[in-house]
Amino acid sequence: MSEHHSAAYVRSAMLPEQAPPVSEIGVIRWLRENLFSGPLNTFLTLAGSFILYFLVKEYYPWLRHSVWHAGSVGECRDIVTATWGEGATGACWAIIRDRWNMFMFGFYPREHYWRPTLALGLLIFAAAPVLFAESRSIRMVVLGIVAAFLLVAFPGLGVGAAANLMLAAALAAMLVVAWSRPWGLLWLTGIYPGLAVWMLWGGSVWGPVLAMSGFVLGWAAWLATRRFGTILSVGAAVLVPVAWWLFGVEQVLPLFDAVLPYSIDAVRSEKFGGFVLALTIGVAGIVLSLPIGVVLALARRSDMLLVKALAVGFIEFIRGVPLISLLFVASLLLNYFLPPGTNFDIILRVIIMVTLFAAAYIAEVVRGGLAALPRGQFEAADSLGLDYWKAQRLIVLPQALKISIPGIVSTFIGMFKDTTLVVFVGLLDPLKGITDSVRASFEWKGAYWEPYIFVGCIFFIFNFSMSRYSMYLERRLKRDHR
Amino acid sequence: MAETQIERQIDRSHMTVSDEVAIQITAMNKWFGTFHVLRDINLTVNRGERIVIAGPSGSGKSTLIRCINRLEEHQSGQIIVDGTELTSDLKNIDKVRSEVGMVFQHFNLFPHLTIMENLTLAPIWVRKVPKKEADEVAMYYLEKVKIPEQALKYPGQLSGGQQQRVAIARSLCMKPRIMLFDEPTSALDPEMIKEVLDTMIELAEEGMTMICVTHEMGFAQAVANRVIFMDQGQIVEQNEPYEFFNNPQSERTKLFLSQILGH
Ligand SMILES: Nc1ncnc2c1ncn2[C@@H]1O[C@H](COP(=O)(O)OP(=O)(O)OP(=O)(O)O)[C@@H](O)[C@H]1O
Ligand SMILES: [Mg+2]
Numbered sequence: 231m232s233e234h235h236s237a238a239y240v241r242s243a244m245l246p247e248q249a250p251p252v253s254e255i256g257v258i259r260w261l262r263e264n265l266f267s268g269p270l271n272t273f274l275t276l277a278g279s280f281i282l283y284f285l286v287k288e289y290y291p292w293l294r295h296s297v298w299h300a301g302s303v304g305e306c307r308d309i310v311t312a313t314w315g316e317g318a319t320g321a322c323w324a325i326i327r328d329r330w331n332m333f334m335f336g337f338y339p340r341e342h343y344w345r346p347t348l349a350l351g352l353l354i355f356a357a358a359p360v361l362f363a364e365s366r367s368i369r370m371v372v373l374g375i376v377a378a379f380l381l382v383a384f385p386g387l388g389v390g391a392a393a394n395l396m397l398a399a400a401l402a403a404m405l406v407v408a409w410s411r412p413w414g415l416l417w418l419t420g421i422y423p424g425l426a427v428w429m430l431w432g433g434s435v436w437g438p439v440l441a442m443s444g445f446v447l448g449w450a451a452w453l454a455t456r457r458f459g460t461i462l463s464v465g466a467a468v469l470v471p472v473a474w475w476l477f478g479v480e481q482v483l484p485l486f487d488a489v490l491p492y493s494i495d496a497v498r499s500e501k502f503g504g505f506v507l508a509l510t511i512g513v514a515g516i517v518l519s520l521p522i523g524v525v526l527a528l529a530r531r532s533d534m535l536l537v538k539a540l541a542v543g544f545i546e547f548i549r550g551v552p553l554i555s556l557l558f559v560a561s562l563l564l565n566y567f568l569p570p571g572t573n574f575d576i577i578l579r580v581i582i583m584v585t586l587f588a589a590a591y592i593a594e595v596v597r598g599g600l601a602a603l604p605r606g607q608f609e610a611a612d613s614l615g616l617d618y619w620k621a622q623r624l625i626v627l628p629q630a631l632k633i634s635i636p637g638i639v640s641t642f643i644g645m646f647k648d649t650t651l652v653v654f655v656g657l658l659d660p661l662k663g664i665t666d667s668v669r670a671s672f673e674w675k676g677a678y679w680e681p682y683i684f685v686g687c688i689f690f691i692f693n694f695s696m697s698r699y700s701m702y703l704e705r706r707l708k709r710d711h712r
Numbered sequence: 713m714a715e716t717q718i719e720r721q722i723d724r725s726h727m728t729v730s731d732e733v734a735i736q737i738t739a740m741n742k743w744f745g746t747f748h749v750l751r752d753i754n755l756t757v758n759r760g761e762r763i764v765i766a767g768p769s770g771s772g773k774s775t776l777i778r779c780i781n782r783l784e785e786h787q788s789g790q791i792i793v794d795g796t797e798l799t800s801d802l803k804n805i806d807k808v809r810s811e812v813g814m815v816f817q818h819f820n821l822f823p824h825l826t827i828m829e830n831l832t833l834a835p836i837w838v839r840k841v842p843k844k845e846a847d848e849v850a851m852y853y854l855e856k857v858k859i860p861e862q863a864l865k866y867p868g869q870l871s872g873g874q875q876q877r878v879a880i881a882r883s884l885c886m887k888p889r890i891m892l893f894d895e896p897t898s899a900l901d902p903e904m905i906k907e908v909l910d911t912m913i914e915l916a917e918e919g920m921t922m923i924c925v926t927h928e929m930g931f932a933q934a935v936a937n938r939v940i941f942m943d944q945g946q947i948v949e950q951n952e953p954y955e956f957f958n959n960p961q962s963e964r965t966k967l968f969l970s971q972i973l974g975h
Contacts, residue, residue: 609783610820614834614886615810617802624833628824709824709866 295320298327302673325677326684329668333685336503336658342432342495343387346506348397349429351380353513355404355415356422361699363412364706373408377401423517430510433496436486440479444471460619499577503658505688510577512646515584519645520638522585523592524631528622530597541593548590553648556583561655580652588645595637599630632707639700643693660685716897716905718913718934726919729760729937733792734890734921735780740789742779749775750786751945757923759889762916764932764953765925767942768968773925776942777892780923781812794889810838813883817895819875821867827854827878828863831885839886846885853881857911873904877911884915891915893924929973933957941965 252258265275295314300306306322314320326333335343354376362369380401384394407414418425424438452467487493502510529541548556560579603626611621631638650661658664665681668674735757742750749772757763765773778784779791782798782805791798793808822830831850835841841849854860857877859870867875876896883891893912897905909931916922916935926932932939932953939956941949941964949956949965957973960966 604818604820606816606818606820607822610814610816610822612783613781613809613812613814614882615806615838616834617806620837624837625822629822632824707824709868 292319292321297322297324300324301328303676304673306677322677322680323684325668325674325680329664329674332668333504333660333664333681333688335506336664337501338503338506339495339497339501341388342497344384344389345429345432345494345497346510347383347387348380349426350509351376352418352422352425352429355408356419358408359413359416359419366409366412368702369408369412370405373405377405428494430502430506431497431499432494434483434487434491434493436483436490436492437479440483440486441475444474444479447471447474499575502577504660504664507577507652507657508646508649508660511581511584511649511652514581515588515645515649516642518581518585519588519592519641522589523638524596524627526589526593527596527600530593531600545590545593548587549594553584553587554651554654556587557651557655559583576655576657580655580657584645584649587648588641591641591644592638595634595641596630598637599632599634600626602633603629632704635700635704635707639696643696646693646696647689660688716902716909716928716930718909718930720910720913722913722934723917726917727760727762727937728919729758732759733757734759734761734794735923736790736792737780738790740779740786740791742775742784742786749945750779753789753947755940755947757890757921759921760919761921761938762936763923763938763940764936765923765940765942766927766929766932766968766972767948771942772945773942774894777814777894777923777925780890780892781809781814783814806838810834810886811889813880813886813888813891815876815879815883815891815893815896817898819867819872819879819899821875821879821882823867826864826866827859827870830867830878831882834882835885849885850881853884854878856884856914857881858907871904872900873907876900876904876908880908880911880915890921890923893922893926895925895927897926897928927972929957941968943968 253262266272291314295310295318297306297309297320300309300322301324303322303325306320306324310318310320331340331343335346338346355373358369358373362372381394381398384397389397404415404418421442424442427441428435428438448467448471451470452463455463455466526541526545529537530545532538532541557580560583561576565574607625607629608621611625616624650659653659653661653663658667661682665685668681669677733756735755737753737755740750740753741748753776765776767773775784779786779798780793785800786798794811796804796808798804798808821827822833825833828847828850831853832843832846835846835849836843851860851863854863857880859874859877862870862874862878867878870878880891880896896912897908900908905928909928912922912924912931913935924931924936936953938950939953940947941956941960941962943964949960949962951959951961956965957969960969
């Protein structure tokens with residue numbers, strides 16, 4: 231060794247690239263890093279494999295022995311025994327085939343099955359301008375699937391060829407509109423609430439039309455009173471439609487019905503059941519609870535003491551009581567308070583309660599998003615001269631809602647699942663109401679797992695879609711590049 | 713401390729101070745709770761003035777300029793901006809805010825909007841300028857702050873100095889008559905400080921009325937026509953820059969200058 235190391239160094243030959251050792255590539259590396267990275271991980275991997283093995287060993291035969299065609303539970307058992315020997319068990323999916331319509335539509339009149347089906351399909355079309363405005367390809371794929379689904383389903387629902395052709399033409403036209411412009415279907419979004427109510431409950435077309443016209447009246451009232459200040463114009467925009475709905479529609483409706491009668495068969499709320507019921511309540515609750523929740527969140531952060539106190543009181547009260555108690559209030563107590571003889575639809579009452587319930591949770595989620603915004607954002611908006619509402623709409627809410635997406639979607643998913651609780655106020659929810667009534671029949675007595683698994687799977691499909699959509703939305707809105 | 717050399721030649725032909733009063737603050741006091749943060753502030757700013765406010769941390773510099781566009785509310789005294797007195801009347805506040813531009817230490821760009829959208833938002837929604845015209849104005853100011861090529865990016869994709877120049881352009885798009893700067897360079901690296909100061913100097917050369925809270929004494933010497941020294945919520949000393957730096961009167965000012973300039 232020399233006495234002093236020289237700091238100077240010059241490489242004489244460059245090293246060629248070499249293949250990595252086996253432990254650094256491919257499957258082996260993946261296994262080592264993800265499944266066997268340490269004693270704990272190795273133990274968990276082995277334990278997990280064991281549980282998986284146990285589950286498959288126990289339940290796979292049951293699934294493999296599935297029976298799809300049978301007329302009763304007994305017949306199912308006979309088939310399993312005949313095919314797989316004495317003592318074998320098998321899933322009896324025939325119950326789903328047999329009572330499919332019951333699960334989907336409850337006691338909704340058979341000849342009108344196409345109406346809720348169309349309402350569901352159009353829901354996706356109406357939502358496209360809001361949910362899929364950004365990406366044409368995603369929009370077209372989703373709407374294409376929905377259109378194909380409707381066209382396949384409709385002949386099976388007893389819709390005639392002529393009507394089917396019309397439907398196909400209408401769907402094609404809407405697809406073209408959706409393809410050419412992101413917001414081309416916004417008109418459908420606008421009329422959809424009235425349209426859906428009319429399709430589902432039927433009756434005179436003028437009921438939903440006049441109800442929807444309340445929004446136009448509110449907007450007109452706002453425009454007319456705008457120059458007298460925000461409080462007055464907002465008040466007018468709320469009071470005019472409410473007065474119209476409570477007193478006006480009733481007076482005018484007979485007039486329209488007399489002059490231009492047009493109606494389809496009415497379907498009473500008691501006939502609703504299964505997923506038609508769950509989706510009606512769930513979708514209405516989702517659509518209504520978001521704006522109410524946002525307003526509540528803003529109110530809770532308001533400088534105005536009364537507004538803030540009301541918001542806090544409402545949110546804490548709703549969050550403090552179980553949803554079931556609210557549903558009981560909706561079904562029983564409201565009847566005592568309302569003047570006798572008023573027919574306040576049970577589904578509407580349930581929707582109101584579910585909406586208020588979800589809105590309270592959304593409000594808290596959104597408040598979290600609002601709190602996460604740096605104060606500088608508010609100050610920058612103020613210093614540019616934006617007034618409160620413009621600042622909220624353009625600067626604050628877009629950012630706060632983006633932060634809140636996971637929480638909002640969680641609330642929606644929870645709420646959609648909670649729609650099954652309506653069974654306690656005598657409505658036929660898919661999970662218990664329908665399942666019980668299917669099992670009450672002689673043929674299907676004793677079928678326990680299959681209906682629950684089936685209903686669970688359908689719920690999973692809807693909720694998983696919502697969850698995936700929220701992840702897509704989060705990715706799409708990720709613009710801060712932090 | 714902060715002493716970025718101002719190398720460029722300053723064009724003073726448009727830097728004229730007129731007799732017209734832009735901001736008039738009289739006997740203004742402000743408290744945060746029981747803490748008396750601004751004490752008996754009297755300040756008149758004429759149109760075309762370039763004022764630098766200096767002072768130790770916590771002396772109330774930010775609070776003072778934030779009072780001028782009512783991001784903070786004062787409790788007594790009077791603030792008149794462009795003939796409009798700041799009271800709790802929301803109309804007056806919005807009027808003043810749309811006339812007064814403000815640039816913050818941390819830029820406060822809107823991260824969910826592109827640079828272009830950041831610039832056109834207020835003109836479109838507050839001034840009701842048609843979008844096309846707002847776009848043109850925005851492009852004009854982006855070119856002025858020398859980053860037109862960034863128009864379609866999001867703020868998070870820009871460097872700090874670029875973001876601050878965008879923030880300045882965003883204020884300018886509202887065609888303000890007065891610009892307030894609250895330590896616009898304190899969050900930036902040295903090279904970026906220079907680009908932002910250059911932009912501010914250009915603004916001064918065009919005759920903009922400016923009030924800047926800054927520790928950039930080079931900028932103060934080159935551009936300001938008046939330096940105000942604050943301490944403990946009070947205006948302790950004010951003078952034209954040469955006198956202020958070379959012949960400070962109060963002990964507090966001397967101490968502050970010796971600390972900040974490292975003499
Ligand atoms: N919102 C507030 N509530 C209570 N006290 C505040 C608030 N904002 C500022 N203060 C206090 O008021 C004093 C003046 O603050 P200000 O931000 O105006 O100081 P500054 O001179 O700008 O200081 P710096 O150079 O650190 O920015 C400080 O003591 C600060 O703690
Ligand atoms: Mg400050």
